[in-house]
Amino acid sequence: MAPGRLAATADAVGYQQWVQDIVVRPGATDTITVNMLPVTAIAANLSNRANTPAAPLDSVKVRFAVTPLHGKIYVDDKDRGEGRKELWVTLGRHQVRFDAPPCTPWTGTITVERGPIQTVAKALPGC
Secondary structure (H helix, E strand, C coil): CCCEEEEEEECCCCECCEEEEEEECCCCCCCCCCCCCEHHHHHHCHHHHCCCCCCCCCEEEEEEEEECCCCEEEECCEEEEECEEEEEEECEEEEEEEECCCCCCEEEEEEECCCCCEEEEEECCCC
């Protein structure tokens, strides 16, 4: 594997998704430990969310992923972070831009709807 940063994910039924940025170093051998929380642990901690503001009723979560990981994520021209993000986005059409100089940026339109979590993922050319 080439040196650099990459995002690793693990999914298992009954467990919360695990997401971690990994740094690959030349000539190194590393062990990655994946600790996934059971879904029941999430439900048991609902009382801790009492002071957390709820997402608007007209919003759903959307997964965004840009490669390279330092790439910026813009939704409707607002900076929403970089790399891999799961964000609340209002229902309807939105402009999305991924930008990571010196790569070629990507711009597109998405339609956010209720249902399974949507994923918007792009590898930017020219990196």
